[in-house]
Amino acid sequence: MIRVWTDNRERINTAIDDFAGRIFNGLGKFFVDCGKACIFFAQSVVLIFKGPFRWDEIIRHMEFIGNRSVLIIAMTSVFTGMALSYQIFLGFVKVNATNLVGPTVGMGILRELGPVLTGLMVAARAGGAMAARLGTMRVSEQIDALEVMGIDSKQYLVAPRILAAVITVPMLCAIFDFMAMMGSHFLTITVLRQDEAIFWDKISLWLNPGDVYQGLFKAAVFGVCFATICSNRGFNASGGAKGVGEATNQGVVNSMVLIIVLNFFLTNFIRFFYVAMGWR
Amino acid sequence: MSEANPDQTPSTGTAIHIKDLRKSFDGGKDFVLNGVNLEIPKGVVTCIIGFSGTGKSVLLKHILGLMKPTSGTVEILGNDLSGMNMDQLIKMRTRLGVLFQYAALFDDMSVMDNVIFPLREHRKELKLHDMEEIAKKKLAQVGLDPKHFHKLPSELSGGMRKRVGLARALALDPEIILYDEPTTGLDPILTEVVDDLIVETHKAHAGSTSVVISHDLFAAFRISDHIVMLDKGGVLLAGKPDEFLKSENELIKKFLSKGLKQG
Numbered sequence: 001m002i003r004v005w006t007d008n009r010e011r012i013n014t015a016i017d018d019f020a021g022r023i024f025n026g027l028g029k030f031f032v033d034c035g036k037a038c039i040f041f042a043q044s045v046v047l048i049f050k051g052p053f054r055w056d057e058i059i060r061h062m063e064f065i066g067n068r069s070v071l072i073i074a075m076t077s078v079f080t081g082m083a084l085s086y087q088i089f090l091g092f093v094k095v096n097a098t099n100l101v102g103p104t105v106g107m108g109i110l111r112e113l114g115p116v117l118t119g120l121m122v123a124a125r126a127g128g129a130m131a132a133r134l135g136t137m138r139v140s141e142q143i144d145a146l147e148v149m150g151i152d153s154k155q156y157l158v159a160p161r162i163l164a165a166v167i168t169v170p171m172l173c174a175i176f177d178f179m180a181m182m183g184s185h186f187l188t189i190t191v192l193r194q195d196e197a198i199f200w201d202k203i204s205l206w207l208n209p210g211d212v213y214q215g216l217f218k219a220a221v222f223g224v225c226f227a228t229i230c231s232n233r234g235f236n237a238s239g240g241a242k243g244v245g246e247a248t249n250q251g252v253v254n255s256m257v258l259i260i261v262l263n264f265f266l267t268n269f270i271r272f273f274y275v276a277m278g279w280r
Numbered sequence: 281m282s283e284a285n286p287d288q289t290p291s292t293g294t295a296i297h298i299k300d301l302r303k304s305f306d307g308g309k310d311f312v313l314n315g316v317n318l319e320i321p322k323g324v325v326t327c328i329i330g331f332s333g334t335g336k337s338v339l340l341k342h343i344l345g346l347m348k349p350t351s352g353t354v355e356i357l358g359n360d361l362s363g364m365n366m367d368q369l370i371k372m373r374t375r376l377g378v379l380f381q382y383a384a385l386f387d388d389m390s391v392m393d394n395v396i397f398p399l400r401e402h403r404k405e406l407k408l409h410d411m412e413e414i415a416k417k418k419l420a421q422v423g424l425d426p427k428h429f430h431k432l433p434s435e436l437s438g439g440m441r442k443r444v445g446l447a448r449a450l451a452l453d454p455e456i457i458l459y460d461e462p463t464t465g466l467d468p469i470l471t472e473v474v475d476d477l478i479v480e481t482h483k484a485h486a487g488s489t490s491v492v493i494s495h496d497l498f499a500a501f502r503i504s505d506h507i508v509m510l511d512k513g514g515v516l517l518a519g520k521p522d523e524f525l526k527s528e529n530e531l532i533k534k535f536l537s538k539g540l541k542q543g
Contacts, residue, residue, distance in 0.1 A: 136387075140382065140384060140387075141381070141382065141384035142384050142386055142387070144341075144344075144346055144380070144384065145378070145380060145384040145385075147344070147346060147373070148344050148346070148376060148378045149373065149374070149397070149398045149402075150370045150371065150373040150374040150402060151401055152366065152370060
């Protein structure tokens, strides 16, 4: 072992240096990217409040992010609600607690799966399109054209998208919650032949509006998150079609990872906030 | 920081004044623009020429305020761009019109909407009908057939897109019109048509200043009153076309012999 080490000391040292260098470079790039995204977000927020309010643009983006996502959100939510109900039923049957399937599914959907899956689905669909659209505008000089026409390109292109996402994603989350509970109701009552009165009674006993509100709040944060990241990537794309592809890919992947990571911290933050306010 | 007032045009004969402009993208190791000093006169067509990679496009971006110089100043109509905040810069840019290399039309808007767009943003006092009238006038001025007015940019040929891009650049009646490589990618006949269009547009907008960034020497001699040649990030020669023909500089001679032969 010692002999192997001494014979290959140079190569091993180089490999360790390379590995450490790559990790530090990667971390450095990650933090620089995060910093740039935060600055981009801060500038966009300032521009949202600075005006002018471009209502037609905001409504156009709300239609794109929201209306066109309803079908996939409805599909995803119904099947998620049914699958979750079935798994929980199978587990609870062992401890004779099947009357708690409704509230358990409800809690999981309203607090976690609703906002997270809505955020992920919309980030993949609308976020990808957002990054691709802005990236294409950047490489074809359309953003430069806006600037030289005396129009603040971020105010025109980014601020309405972020505002539209903040308004629309919680709406989609509410649709997700409702449809998922309908899926759960269908499976639990119609397929698994559980008592409907108990199903609703336990839900009304265990769940409260706070569960809905925290999910909607998370969804709004996820909306800001994917709209900012995807817009930032697209807005700063370079290098032709390849650059647009990379920007789209990075925008969607980064948004999805951040939504999942952020969800954990938001859960803790909201729990802490509720306890501090004495609501739970 | 100097107090810039983009509304005020000093009565000098210079439209664009660039002083010791330097630009580096790698922290000062290498300069794309290395001390450019240049005065572009008002009311004439100036062509900025040079080999590929001499910094023509970077210079244009500085003139438009899309890039910040590493050092030096750019004055447009007597206003120093570096002394301007974002709002002042935005206001200043409404006095410029730009035809981009590939027209940079908004691909989700029709031809008419593309031309109306700057009016909608900056001439809010106008009614939609009046904006449409102005747009139609500008499109007619650049010679676009009315049957194309409601088409999307993707349905137009390269030459037609350039016409629409020019009509959009002219919508606000700018004082300076800049053309970024306007004939790139066009066939020789269309190149001549675009060159004629530049001259006609310049004549139609009395008192306006036209700046054409190009590597097409033949076109530069056809349309310009004033030529600037860039080399290695600096100005090699600036003057009237005759001065270029008389120049003893080897590089200019080489550029002229090759460029005019191709033309």
